[in-house]
Amino acid sequence: MDKTQLENIIREVIAQQLGTKCRVQPNDAEDKKIPVGISNRHVHLSAHDLEILFGRDARLTKFKDLSQPGQFACQEKVTLVGPKGVIENVRILGPTRKNTQVEISVSDCFKLGIKAPIRDSGDLAESAGLTLVGPAGSVTIKEGGIIAARHIHMHPKDAERFGVKDGDRVDVECYGPRGVVFCEVLVRVNENYKLEMHVDMDEANAASLKNGDFVKIIR
Amino acid sequence: MDKTQLENIIREVIAQQLGTKCRVQPNDAEDKKIPVGISNRHVHLSAHDLEILFGRDARLTKFKDLSQPGQFACQEKVTLVGPKGVIENVRILGPTRKNTQVEISVSDCFKLGIKAPIRDSGDLAESAGLTLVGPAGSVTIKEGGIIAARHIHMHPKDAERFGVKDGDRVDVECYGPRGVVFCEVLVRVNENYKLEMHVDMDEANAASLKNGDFVKIIR
Numbered sequence: 001m002d003k004t005q006l007e008n009i010i011r012e013v014i015a016q017q018l019g020t021k022c023r024v025q026p027n028d029a030e031d032k033k034i035p036v037g038i039s040n041r042h043v044h045l046s047a048h049d050l051e052i053l054f055g056r057d058a059r060l061t062k063f064k065d066l067s068q069p070g071q072f073a074c075q076e077k078v079t080l081v082g083p084k085g086v087i088e089n090v091r092i093l094g095p096t097r098k099n100t101q102v103e104i105s106v107s108d109c110f111k112l113g114i115k116a117p118i119r120d121s122g123d124l125a126e127s128a129g130l131t132l133v134g135p136a137g138s139v140t141i142k143e144g145g146i147i148a149a150r151h152i153h154m155h156p157k158d159a160e161r162f163g164v165k166d167g168d169r170v171d172v173e174c175y176g177p178r179g180v181v182f183c184e185v186l187v188r189v190n191e192n193y194k195l196e197m198h199v200d201m202d203e204a205n206a207a208s209l210k211n212g213d214f215v216k217i218i219r
Numbered sequence: 220m221d222k223t224q225l226e227n228i229i230r231e232v233i234a235q236q237l238g239t240k241c242r243v244q245p246n247d248a249e250d251k252k253i254p255v256g257i258s259n260r261h262v263h264l265s266a267h268d269l270e271i272l273f274g275r276d277a278r279l280t281k282f283k284d285l286s287q288p289g290q291f292a293c294q295e296k297v298t299l300v301g302p303k304g305v306i307e308n309v310r311i312l313g314p315t316r317k318n319t320q321v322e323i324s325v326s327d328c329f330k331l332g333i334k335a336p337i338r339d340s341g342d343l344a345e346s347a348g349l350t351l352v353g354p355a356g357s358v359t360i361k362e363g364g365i366i367a368a369r370h371i372h373m374h375p376k377d378a379e380r381f382g383v384k385d386g387d388r389v390d391v392e393c394y395g396p397r398g399v400v401f402c403e404v405l406v407r408v409n410e411n412y413k414l415e416m417h418v419d420m421d422e423a424n425a426a427s428l429k430n431g432d433f434v435k436i437i438r
Binding site for chain 1: 368
């Protein structure tokens, strides 16, 4: 057991003796704060599916940059169709990826009538199938529909500061009137990442989080 | 500090030394489990507003009993109207109450274009105003629209077993693939209550909870 572990244990014991529960802690040091980014439903397209949905030689048109470097929201939107319902105007995020990936919420799954699993981005094996419809055509994917697992993007320098590494799981406390601890949140470390915790709309609403609010790794 | 507190602290310290974070614990003793009830948006009506919306001498018709004794879902439904949108087919819960209370989610607030505060049931001062429309008329309430704060209903015997009392705040851990700790959850103790934690759809989706799933008070 190293010094940091021991410190954490002592801190926890003191907190319990004082009866402190998970609470708003607005006085946390700046370097402990992690900004929140809320992901609404969206689609990443493969180059192949982009052409089917938007026409031969179609290219994604940037609508605005996203916080993660190189990622952008597109002008292009599609309609998602499942056995029980339709969701229109779902935004494409660029650039294109190897595989088409549709990220939706639990509520969206009810509306579409599909059962998407909670998955990390890119982990699409045996995820939900559904149909995407664009102005030039439609694609029915056998898999690619997921509920994105919450995660924290970090630059290696952030990871060093927080004492974590790529693939670690951490518990994250949220400030605000609906205080919540998200358990076992995946840490993703990459030179190209900017520090940010990504949650979906359900998670943001449950914790009363808004874009740019701050959360904190507690263990 | 009593023996139970000391035991809890020791348990926490050991958990930390072993690197245990908040996790699924399917082997918890039966008497620690609290079943979950998920509240979709709904309306409690005053006798006065019931008559305006459904006609003179209107009475609520039971659709089905709810888990809390004496409470029932009604056949009757209303339309909610805000400055930005409409939500149809919102169910009335009976019996009537002193004041009309509309319980909606964060997402519903966006849709209606109103800002409802997170409140305990009955705490309606300066909460959100909106319009309710029924088959016989409409009512515009100045206050009564809230996002219901999560809470645990308990019989006094449960409260004794858990070592809590009416009005206490506890941290509650949820099982499942989206493990979450809900912080500072209100405990409500009454002879007429049946043990159940109430959360709204956003909270249920964020924690992957279904009706009848179990949660646990952790401190």
